[in-house]
Amino acid sequence: MHLRETLASPPGSAPMGTPAVVDPHTILASIPRWRDVLELTQKNAVYMAKFKVGYPRFFMHNSVRKLTDVCLEAVNGVDGELMTMVFPTPRILHECVSYLSQKGGIDNPQKVGDIRVVHFDITGPSKVSMSPPDSIHVVLFPPELEETAKAFWLNAGMGISSRHAEYLLRRLEEGDILMVVQRPSENRLNKYSGALSEKVVMRQRIAGLLNGGDGDQPASLLVEAPDIGKRPIQPEDVFLYPSGMSAIWHAHQLTRTLFPNLKCAAFGFLYVDSMNVYQNWGEGLINYFDDPDATLKELDQNPPKISALYTELPSNPLLKSPNLSKIRNLADQHGFLVVVDQTVGNFINVDVIKYVDIVCTSLSKMFSGSANVLGGSLAINPNSRHYDSMRAYLLSEFVDDFYHEDAIVMEYNSRDFAKRVRTANANTMEIATLLRSRSISYSNSSKSHAPNPRNLLAVKDVYFPRWVTRDEYEICRRPYPDSNNYGQLITITFVSTKASEAFYDALQCVKAPSIGTNFTLAVPYVVLAHYHERDVVAKHGLDEALVRLSVGIEEQDVVIEWVETALEAAEKTLEVADNQHRLAPLL
Known part of the structure; x- marks a missing residue:
């Protein structure tokens, strides 16, 4: 099958730190030799300087870095020693501030008081400008909290995207003005009809895939005949996020809200960043790494009081699959939610929705395939006993912060x-x-x-x-x-x-x-x-x-x-x- 991406020749010959794919928004940097990987883990300064691109949650894209510098320069009068991160919506900004205050305060309590927030509008140079304002939301923090801020950016997966940063920089280069505002302007991030239609298509496509179709005809729901008494997934049951980790993070917030003050559990050895989310937000994590049969027996005979059980099908990287049928039975008996990340299995290969309450997927992977955009999805099972409360929560709390240009690219990539x-x-x-x-x-x-x-x-x-x-x-x-x-x-x-x-x-x-x-x-x-x-x-x-x-x-x-x-x-x-x-x- 013909590749639509442009790669080095041979593909593995791209020098270390250079784009693995010829695309200004590639999410992959080449690491061609084993010793390069070792140097990367040691954060060798000489090697790190060679990286021009990288996965956006780990590596700040050049456009994002430039926008961050512009914002930092604009507020440098506040405190020249502060660092900054830029976010697309006030909600994400405040989540970051909350995380910095809570986690940063453990080791640096005296520095939490130095955290600041600034809201910007980018607007035309005159009151009669035809360009409506775009908003940017900035958190300023002392260097002692840098690692905590990076952990939020990495694990929550909600940092501003390179396409969004590129667009905002273009506005500034064309003469628009960066203005500090006391109150955030109404978020225009996704008030673009083109983006809205692309997102509708993707939600239809994902719903059709979850119902057993191929997603080849995005305007229709190619639905297998559901089991008697079972309702198929509707597009309204699918929610889109700016990354797979953002979908995981939001699923975790949902379970924490529905079952407050409870720990959650992880079944199997899961992806490291997912584990960080479950551990660092909420009441803590119970790990069931090994011996699935013994774990299932323990969950049956001595069930802990938990909000949710998180797992993957199959797991990354050992590709082990949990017995979702047994887990579903235990969840029904003991009243916890089941959340599955099926990114590795993907919509075509596995059908997990019948056994779970929530299914999360990184659309950045095979759904896109081209490694030039991030995205994630969260779908709720309409046959779950918790469906009404899950949907009510999402309708109340969901904010569409999936940037419209990213959505357009994702929809195009996923057609085949x-x-x-x-x-x-x-x-x-x-x-x-x-x-x-x-x-x-x-x-x-x-x-x-x-x-x-x-x-x-x-x-x-x-x-x-x-x-x-x-x-x-x-x-x-x-x-x-x-x-x-x-x-x-x-x-x-x-x-x-x-x-x-x-x-x-x-x-x-x-x-x-x-x-x-x-x-x-x-x-x-x-x-x-x-x-x-x-x-x-x-x-x-x-x-x-x-x-x-x-x-x-x-x-x-x-x-x-x-x-x-x-x-x-x-x-x-x-x-x-x-x-x-x-x-x-x-x-």
């Missing part, structure tokens, strides 16, 4: 979503099978031998939903003629860090920290996301040197060649070690 997913599914099945055939785990369980001289195998194990907690995945797997809809993510462990490094460095695909793109992506997930707690995550099955592979829609033969070349490089590290071992007695 189903076709791309099915192509990626087929490619991934072939790659997973190839990797497994060259693994120790498969060799030990099979009488066949891998096609490798002296049977030196560099791959220790391959994690893929077809072979990991398959029964649990099958509960939610959508019927599919080709029976290969196990997703596009594979996690690979190796016999040594040297083998992992050789495999990663030899791969010719894009190497960057994300998943679910139209093009194949790889990253050493634990080294990048959990470097400083490697020993801790190892206890939960996350091998320090694992490589996560997100397979794209390229020609299958091309991806196979990339992986075979990388496997050969990994296996050569074992040949060297084997030769040294053979020569040792002679030395």
